[in-house]
Amino acid sequence: MNANRITDAVQADFDACLADADEGGALELAVGLVTSGVSAEDVLLGLVAPAQVRVGERWASGEWTVAREHAATHVSRLTVDAVAAAAPVGGGSPRHVLVACGDGEWHVLPSHILTEVLRLRGFRVRSLGGSVSPHELLSDVHQTGPDVVALSCTLTFNLPLAHRQIETCRCAGVPVMTGGPGFGPEGTWAYALGADLYAADARDAADALLHRWPPVLCGKSSVQAAAVEEYAVLVRRRPELLAHLAHVLRDVFPGLRARANSSATSGSSATSGRDHEEGTGFLGRLLDSLAAAVFVDDARVFTGQLAFATAYFSARSVDPHCLLTMTDALTDRLRGSPRTLDTLSAGRQSLVPLEAESRRPE
Numbered sequence: 576m577n578a579n580r581i582t583d584a585v586q587a588d589f590d591a592c593l594a595d596a597d598e599g600g601a602l603e604l605a606v607g608l609v610t611s612g613v614s615a616e617d618v619l620l621g622l623v624a625p626a627q628v629r630v631g632e633r634w635a636s637g638e639w640t641v642a643r644e645h646a647a648t649h650v651s652r653l654t655v656d657a658v659a660a661a662a663p664v665g666g667g668s669p670r671h672v673l674v675a676c677g678d679g680e681w682h683v684l685p686s687h688i689l690t691e692v693l694r695l696r697g698f699r700v701r702s703l704g705g706s707v708s709p710h711e712l713l714s715d716v717h718q719t720g721p722d723v724v725a726l727s728c729t730l731t732f733n734l735p736l737a738h739r740q741i742e743t744c745r746c747a748g749v750p751v752m753t754g755g756p757g758f759g760p761e762g763t764w765a766y767a768l769g770a771d772l773y774a775a776d777a778r779d780a781a782d783a784l785l786h787r788w789p790p791v792l793c794g795k796s797s798v799q800a801a802a803v804e805e806y807a808v809l810v811r812r813r814p815e816l817l818a819h820l821a822h823v824l825r826d827v828f829p830g831l832r833a834r835a836n837s838s839a840t841s842g843s844s845a846t847s848g849r850d851h852e853e854g855t856g857f858l859g860r861l862l863d864s865l866a867a868a869v870f871v872d873d874a875r876v877f878t879g880q881l882a883f884a885t886a887y888f889s890a891r892s893v894d895p896h897c898l899l900t901m902t903d904a905l906t907d908r909l910r911g912s913p914r915t916l917d918t919l920s921a922g923r924q925s926l927v928p929l930e931a932e933s934r935r936p937e
């Protein structure tokens with residue numbers, strides 16, 4: 576393959592390499608593009624990044640197993656390294672960026688791509704990888720003295736933890752640039768948390784930093800004390816709420832039921848244990864999204880997660896009506912938390928099409 580443009584056919588070839596976990600083919604194709612004149616930045620952002628989004632769609636629709644997704648992501652990671660190594664890097668810049676993922680955030684590839692794009696643009700970059708705690712972040716900031724911290728967040732339920740990281744950097748006098756779909760449309764939730772900058776992708780990030788160097792502290796958190804209080808209630812009550820949901824929904828998630836049955840008879844089997852973990856993990860993430868929505872005072876964080884859950888369940892033959900049952904069960908338990916109730920009500924409202932569907936005659 577000697578293409579000198581990223582055409583649909585080239586993308587399809589790369590997708591096929593990911594689907595087959597064909598490392599050699601993927602590297603040959605991507606590095607071949609760079610050697611035939613396509614910029615490494617274009618290959619990272621125009622070939623690898625969109626291919627990963629399609630990987631996610633295939634996993635979410637049930638077409639691919641988790642293992643297949645992992646294998647494909649591994650090939651993408653190798654491709655990012657190979658493409659970066661094949662391109663000349665502007666060196667010696669005093670502009671120092673520290674890249675990190677949000678606390679609890681294991682989507683490392685986006686920050687990896689950002690790191691390489693910034694390096695290619697001549698920045699000095701230090702990358703800390705996945706799920707960095709505020710404590711670790713602060714310690715690294717103190718030791719290495721970056722001009723700016725670039726924080727990546729893919730999942731919205733990690734927003735409250737990202738807030739702590741942003742506050743931590745602010746206390747150390749270091750501005751924070753944010754990015755990733757978890758920070759919401761145009762970085763709405765990043766700015767609500769007090770971030771100084773947001774960029775939609777790695778190219779915009781490099782452009783923004785180059786045009787307005789050095790970045791300055793200018794963000795202001797709009798997180799309200801009452802929201803933090805209700806968030807804390809949800810965090811404190813999480814185990815109890817989760818157990819309640821697991822009970823109410825035991826007939827919906829096969830694993831939850833299997834666990835109840837097997838522990839009542841012959842002890843838990845590995846399979847039912849795994850299914851149970853998957854079921855409670857999913858419910859836990861829905862609870863965490865509710866808490867994050869309350870924290871940033873925007874119900875879209877919760878409704879977005881419900882929309883994802885609806886599609887995810889439908890693709891796996893789990894009846895999405897259980898989400899209505901879930902919001903009702905939580906509403907019953909959280910009567911004393913007005914912001915949470917408003918968020919649950921918005922969530923329920925977003926599920927109205929499901930309700931209408933169940934009333935429709937067969």
Ligand code: B12
Nearest residue numbers: 627631635681682683684685725727753754755776777780
């Ligand atoms: C690979 C992958 C994983 C891998 C990650 C491995 C790794 N080493 O990165 C693993 C297996 C760990 C994983 C786990 C999970 N995942 Co996942 N994952 C993905 C997948 C397929 C690709 C991620 C990726 O690389 N994207 C490509 C990058 C390049 O795109 P990007 O994020 O938009 O990044 C660009 C910009 O946003 C920006 N940017 C990003 N960060 C930053 C930072 C700064 C400072 C700036 C300026 C810019 C910037 O620049 C980037 C390049 O331009 C996505 C699908 C998708 N749509 O992304 C799902 C996806 C994100 N995952 C999803 C889910 C649900 C999960 C799990 C909850 C699944 C589970 N049951 O456990 C867990 C959660 C783990 C956790 N706590 O973090 C869902 C999220 C949906 C939702 N609303 O919740 C997605 C969307 C899949 C889907 N279609 O349903 N996942």
